[in-house]
Amino acid sequence: MTAAGAKPIKDVLVSMTPTSTAGIIASIQRITTKTGQPMLFAKIEDLSNAMEVIVFPETLAKNPMPWKENNIILVSGKMSWRNGEPKLICDSAREL
Secondary structure, X not given: OOOOOOEOHHHHOOOOOOEEEEEEEEEEEEEEOOOOOEEEEEEXXXXXXXXXXXXXXXXXXXXXXXXXXXXXXXXXXXXXXXXXXXXXXXXXXXXX
């Protein structure tokens, strides 16, 4: 479950720079923003750990296809530690 440039989730959780990781989508929570646009929160897992990925409406609109439970994906983005919780803000994703 690796792709060129992808780091294990355990390494991404401590990353301070834009990064990529690969994992299986364990769960997806779809919501609608205040402006009526869809966005989602996905939990991805690999053999090292799990993390939440936030997919904002603009990113989701550009590439909605990989976001299905049990898909294996490569996700790129930057880490955010809002409220002490590590989350990856998705810039791009593709199914592996």
